[in-house]
Amino acid sequence: xxxxxxxxxxxxxxxxxxxxxxxxxxxxxxxxxxxxxxxxxxxxxxxxxxxxxxxxxxxxxxxxxxxxxxxxxxxxxxxxxxxxxxxxxxxxxxxxxxxxxxxxxxxxxxxxxxxxxxxxxx
Amino acid sequence: xxxxxxxxxxxxxxxxxxxxxxxxxxxxxxxxxxxxxxxxxxxxxxxxxxxxxxxxxxxxxxxxxxxxxxxxxxxxxxxxxxxxxxxxxxxxxxxxxxxxxxxxxxx
Numbered sequence: 001x002x003x004x005x006x007x008x009x010x011x012x013x014x015x016x017x018x019x020x021x022x023x024x025x026x027x028x029x030x031x032x033x034x035x036x037x038x039x040x041x042x043x044x045x046x047x048x049x050x051x052x053x054x055x056x057x058x059x060x061x062x063x064x065x066x067x068x069x070x071x072x073x074x075x076x077x078x079x080x081x082x083x084x085x086x087x088x089x090x091x092x093x094x095x096x097x098x099x100x101x102x103x104x105x106x107x108x109x110x111x112x113x114x115x116x117x118x119x120x121x122x
Numbered sequence: 123x124x125x126x127x128x129x130x131x132x133x134x135x136x137x138x139x140x141x142x143x144x145x146x147x148x149x150x151x152x153x154x155x156x157x158x159x160x161x162x163x164x165x166x167x168x169x170x171x172x173x174x175x176x177x178x179x180x181x182x183x184x185x186x187x188x189x190x191x192x193x194x195x196x197x198x199x200x201x202x203x204x205x206x207x208x209x210x211x212x213x214x215x216x217x218x219x220x221x222x223x224x225x226x227x228x229x
Contacts, residue, residue, distance in 0.1 A: 035218065045157070045165065045208055047218035059217065095164060103171050106212040108155045110176075112164040 002026035002111055004096050009116030016086050016120070022079040022096030022113055029077040030054065033099035033107060036070060036081050038092035039115075046092075049081065050099065050107075063090075086120045093117050124148060124213040126221035133227040140196040142224045144209030147190055154192030155210040156185060158203075159223075165208065169194060196226075204228045 008020040022034070036048040049060045049070040058070050069082040079096050094116055097109035126146040134140040144154055153172050157165040167176055169185035172192060182203075184195045196203055209221040 037218075044206075044223040045159075045220040047220065050218070061217070102153055102155075104151075104153050106152060106216060107218070108153075108167070108170060108210060109157075109165075109218075110167055110170075112166075114164050 002098075004098065004111060004113035006094065006096055006113045006116040009094065009118045011119045011121065012086055013122050014087060014120055017082070017084045018086065018118060020081040020083070020094055020096075020116055020118070022081075024077045024079065024098075027098075027111075029072075030074040034070075034072060034079045035097045035099055035109065036079075037095045037097050037109070037112075038090075038118075039095070040089070040092040043092075048094070051079070083118070086118075088120050091118060091120045124219065126209050126211060126219055128207075128209055128221040128224045130222070131225045131227065133229070134196075134199050136201055136228055137198050140199045140203075140226055140228070142194045142196075142207050142209075142226065144192045144194075144221050145190055146192075146209075146211060146221075148211060148214065149187060149190050149192055152211050154185070154187050156183075156192075156194045157208045157210060157220075158205045159208065160205045168207075199226070199228045201228050 005023045035050045051070045067085045071080045096113045098111040099107040100110040156169040159165045172187040173185040182197045213219045
Protein backbone atom coordinates (compact mmCIF):
# COMPACT_ATOMS: atom_id res chain seq x y z
CA UNK A 1 0.00 0.00 0.00
CA UNK A 2 1.28 3.43 -0.93
CA UNK A 3 1.61 5.57 2.16
CA UNK A 4 3.01 8.83 3.49
CA UNK A 5 3.40 9.38 7.23
CA UNK A 6 4.43 12.74 8.63
CA UNK A 7 6.04 13.37 12.01
CA UNK A 8 7.97 16.03 13.88
CA UNK A 9 5.26 18.56 14.55
CA UNK A 10 4.73 20.16 17.91
CA UNK A 11 4.73 23.37 19.92
CA UNK A 12 7.59 25.76 19.28
CA UNK A 13 8.25 29.33 20.37
CA UNK A 14 8.39 32.19 17.87
CA UNK A 15 11.85 32.33 16.35
CA UNK A 16 12.44 28.64 16.97
CA UNK A 17 13.11 25.76 14.61
CA UNK A 18 11.50 22.46 13.79
CA UNK A 19 12.22 19.65 11.35
CA UNK A 20 9.34 17.73 9.85
CA UNK A 21 9.74 14.27 8.36
CA UNK A 22 7.60 12.30 5.95
CA UNK A 23 8.20 8.56 5.61
CA UNK A 24 7.18 7.11 2.25
CA UNK A 25 6.39 3.48 1.55
CA UNK A 26 4.81 1.31 -1.12
CA UNK A 27 6.20 3.16 -4.14
CA UNK A 28 9.50 4.12 -5.75
CA UNK A 29 10.22 7.25 -3.72
CA UNK A 30 13.00 8.57 -5.96
CA UNK A 31 10.72 8.58 -9.02
CA UNK A 32 8.50 11.39 -7.75
CA UNK A 33 8.62 15.04 -6.96
CA UNK A 34 7.54 15.54 -3.35
CA UNK A 35 5.78 18.53 -1.82
CA UNK A 36 4.80 20.12 1.45
CA UNK A 37 1.36 21.73 1.71
CA UNK A 38 0.06 23.43 4.83
CA UNK A 39 -3.32 24.38 6.24
CA UNK A 40 -3.74 26.96 8.97
CA UNK A 41 -6.56 26.31 11.46
CA UNK A 42 -9.89 26.85 9.72
CA UNK A 43 -8.20 27.98 6.51
CA UNK A 44 -7.49 26.57 3.06
CA UNK A 45 -4.66 24.57 1.54
CA UNK A 46 -1.46 26.39 0.66
CA UNK A 47 1.52 24.96 -1.16
CA UNK A 48 4.82 25.39 0.68
CA UNK A 49 7.68 23.72 -1.15
CA UNK A 50 8.73 20.96 -3.57
CA UNK A 51 11.78 18.89 -4.38
CA UNK A 52 12.59 16.73 -7.38
CA UNK A 53 13.37 13.04 -7.33
CA UNK A 54 17.08 13.21 -6.56
CA UNK A 55 16.88 16.29 -4.34
CA UNK A 56 18.80 18.56 -6.69
CA UNK A 57 15.95 20.98 -7.50
CA UNK A 58 13.93 22.78 -4.85
CA UNK A 59 11.29 25.49 -4.98
CA UNK A 60 9.60 27.50 -2.25
CA UNK A 61 6.53 29.65 -1.86
CA UNK A 62 7.34 33.21 -0.83
CA UNK A 63 6.17 32.49 2.72
CA UNK A 64 9.05 30.09 3.32
CA UNK A 65 11.88 31.48 1.23
CA UNK A 66 15.01 31.95 3.30
CA UNK A 67 13.47 30.19 6.32
CA UNK A 68 12.44 26.72 5.13
CA UNK A 69 14.62 24.04 3.54
CA UNK A 70 13.16 20.99 1.84
CA UNK A 71 15.29 17.89 1.36
CA UNK A 72 15.00 14.15 0.91
CA UNK A 73 16.93 11.00 1.71
CA UNK A 74 16.26 8.45 -0.99
CA UNK A 75 18.02 5.70 0.99
CA UNK A 76 15.60 6.23 3.87
CA UNK A 77 12.60 7.04 1.65
CA UNK A 78 12.05 10.15 3.73
CA UNK A 79 11.17 13.75 2.93
CA UNK A 80 12.11 16.59 5.25
CA UNK A 81 11.19 20.21 5.90
CA UNK A 82 13.56 22.20 8.07
CA UNK A 83 11.75 25.27 9.36
CA UNK A 84 13.71 28.10 10.99
CA UNK A 85 12.70 31.53 12.36
CA UNK A 86 9.18 30.30 12.88
CA UNK A 87 6.35 32.79 13.24
CA UNK A 88 2.84 32.57 14.62
CA UNK A 89 1.43 32.55 11.08
CA UNK A 90 3.36 29.34 10.36
CA UNK A 91 0.93 27.57 12.68
CA UNK A 92 -0.72 24.91 10.54
CA UNK A 93 -1.12 21.26 9.73
CA UNK A 94 1.72 20.35 7.37
CA UNK A 95 0.98 17.66 4.80
CA UNK A 96 3.47 15.94 2.59
CA UNK A 97 2.14 15.03 -0.84
CA UNK A 98 3.37 13.15 -3.87
CA UNK A 99 3.50 15.03 -7.14
CA UNK A 100 2.24 13.43 -10.31
CA UNK A 101 2.65 14.86 -13.79
CA UNK A 102 -0.62 15.62 -15.52
CA UNK A 103 -1.28 15.54 -19.24
CA UNK A 104 -0.48 19.27 -19.44
CA UNK A 105 2.96 18.59 -17.87
CA UNK A 106 1.96 20.36 -14.67
CA UNK A 107 2.02 18.49 -11.41
CA UNK A 108 -0.82 17.66 -9.09
CA UNK A 109 -0.97 15.65 -5.87
CA UNK A 110 -2.18 12.09 -5.99
CA UNK A 111 -1.11 10.85 -2.56
CA UNK A 112 -1.26 12.69 0.75
CA UNK A 113 -0.17 11.98 4.29
CA UNK A 114 -2.41 12.65 7.27
CA UNK A 115 -0.42 15.69 8.31
CA UNK A 116 1.47 16.89 11.37
CA UNK A 117 0.46 19.92 13.43
CA UNK A 118 2.91 22.73 14.02
CA UNK A 119 1.97 25.33 16.62
CA UNK A 120 4.09 28.43 16.98
CA UNK A 121 3.29 30.18 20.23
CA UNK A 122 4.93 31.56 23.34
CA UNK B 123 -1.26 37.72 -8.79
CA UNK B 124 -3.06 34.75 -10.27
CA UNK B 125 -5.91 33.33 -8.18
CA UNK B 126 -8.47 30.58 -8.30
CA UNK B 127 -11.81 31.82 -7.01
CA UNK B 128 -14.44 29.58 -5.45
CA UNK B 129 -17.70 30.39 -3.64
CA UNK B 130 -17.23 30.03 0.13
CA UNK B 131 -20.24 27.78 0.54
CA UNK B 132 -22.82 25.74 -1.34
CA UNK B 133 -25.86 24.05 0.19
CA UNK B 134 -28.08 21.35 -1.25
CA UNK B 135 -30.65 18.86 -0.04
CA UNK B 136 -29.85 15.16 -0.21
CA UNK B 137 -30.43 13.82 -3.70
CA UNK B 138 -30.12 17.21 -5.37
CA UNK B 139 -27.33 18.26 -7.69
CA UNK B 140 -24.56 20.42 -6.27
CA UNK B 141 -22.30 22.51 -8.45
CA UNK B 142 -19.10 24.11 -7.23
CA UNK B 143 -17.32 26.55 -9.51
CA UNK B 144 -13.70 27.62 -9.78
CA UNK B 145 -12.72 30.68 -11.77
CA UNK B 146 -9.21 31.43 -12.99
CA UNK B 147 -7.72 33.27 -15.96
CA UNK B 148 -5.27 30.44 -16.63
CA UNK B 149 -7.86 27.67 -16.79
CA UNK B 150 -8.33 27.85 -20.58
CA UNK B 151 -4.71 26.66 -20.89
CA UNK B 152 -4.38 24.42 -17.85
CA UNK B 153 -6.26 21.57 -16.28
CA UNK B 154 -8.30 21.90 -13.12
CA UNK B 155 -8.22 19.35 -10.34
CA UNK B 156 -10.59 18.91 -7.41
CA UNK B 157 -9.88 17.72 -3.88
CA UNK B 158 -12.37 16.72 -1.21
CA UNK B 159 -11.42 17.27 2.41
CA UNK B 160 -13.66 15.96 5.14
CA UNK B 161 -13.34 17.34 8.64
CA UNK B 162 -10.09 16.31 10.28
CA UNK B 163 -8.88 14.35 7.26
CA UNK B 164 -6.33 14.74 4.52
CA UNK B 165 -7.47 15.88 1.07
CA UNK B 166 -8.56 13.27 -1.44
CA UNK B 167 -8.40 13.74 -5.22
CA UNK B 168 -11.86 13.39 -6.74
CA UNK B 169 -11.33 14.84 -10.24
CA UNK B 170 -8.13 15.22 -12.27
CA UNK B 171 -7.45 16.85 -15.61
CA UNK B 172 -10.80 18.70 -15.65
CA UNK B 173 -13.08 15.69 -15.86
CA UNK B 174 -11.35 12.39 -15.07
CA UNK B 175 -12.39 10.44 -12.02
CA UNK B 176 -9.79 8.42 -10.09
CA UNK B 177 -10.61 4.82 -9.34
CA UNK B 178 -12.74 4.45 -6.26
CA UNK B 179 -14.48 7.82 -6.64
CA UNK B 180 -18.26 7.43 -7.07
CA UNK B 181 -19.62 8.30 -10.48
CA UNK B 182 -21.90 10.96 -8.99
CA UNK B 183 -18.75 13.13 -9.02
CA UNK B 184 -18.03 14.76 -12.36
CA UNK B 185 -16.01 17.69 -13.62
CA UNK B 186 -16.05 20.05 -16.55
CA UNK B 187 -14.22 23.12 -17.71
CA UNK B 188 -15.07 25.85 -20.17
CA UNK B 189 -13.11 29.03 -20.69
CA UNK B 190 -12.03 30.49 -17.36
CA UNK B 191 -14.35 28.36 -15.24
CA UNK B 192 -14.12 24.79 -14.00
CA UNK B 193 -17.07 23.09 -12.33
CA UNK B 194 -17.35 20.16 -9.97
CA UNK B 195 -20.78 18.54 -10.09
CA UNK B 196 -22.23 16.13 -7.56
CA UNK B 197 -25.30 14.49 -9.05
CA UNK B 198 -27.50 13.25 -6.26
CA UNK B 199 -25.46 14.60 -3.37
CA UNK B 200 -25.39 12.46 -0.25
CA UNK B 201 -24.88 13.43 3.37
CA UNK B 202 -21.48 11.72 3.26
CA UNK B 203 -20.38 14.17 0.54
CA UNK B 204 -20.46 17.03 3.03
CA UNK B 205 -16.92 18.39 3.01
CA UNK B 206 -14.67 21.19 1.88
CA UNK B 207 -13.80 21.09 -1.81
CA UNK B 208 -10.71 22.73 -3.28
CA UNK B 209 -9.94 23.35 -6.90
CA UNK B 210 -6.29 23.20 -7.90
CA UNK B 211 -4.17 24.23 -10.83
CA UNK B 212 -0.86 25.98 -11.35
CA UNK B 213 -0.06 29.66 -11.46
CA UNK B 214 1.64 31.62 -14.21
CA UNK B 215 5.05 30.34 -13.08
CA UNK B 216 3.93 26.72 -12.88
CA UNK B 217 3.74 26.73 -9.09
CA UNK B 218 0.93 24.81 -7.35
CA UNK B 219 -2.12 26.88 -6.52
CA UNK B 220 -5.31 26.04 -4.63
CA UNK B 221 -8.60 27.85 -4.67
CA UNK B 222 -9.91 29.16 -1.36
CA UNK B 223 -12.19 26.19 -0.86
CA UNK B 224 -15.95 25.68 -0.83
CA UNK B 225 -17.83 24.23 2.11
CA UNK B 226 -20.53 21.90 0.81
CA UNK B 227 -23.46 21.37 3.15
CA UNK B 228 -25.91 18.57 2.44
CA UNK B 229 -29.03 18.76 4.58
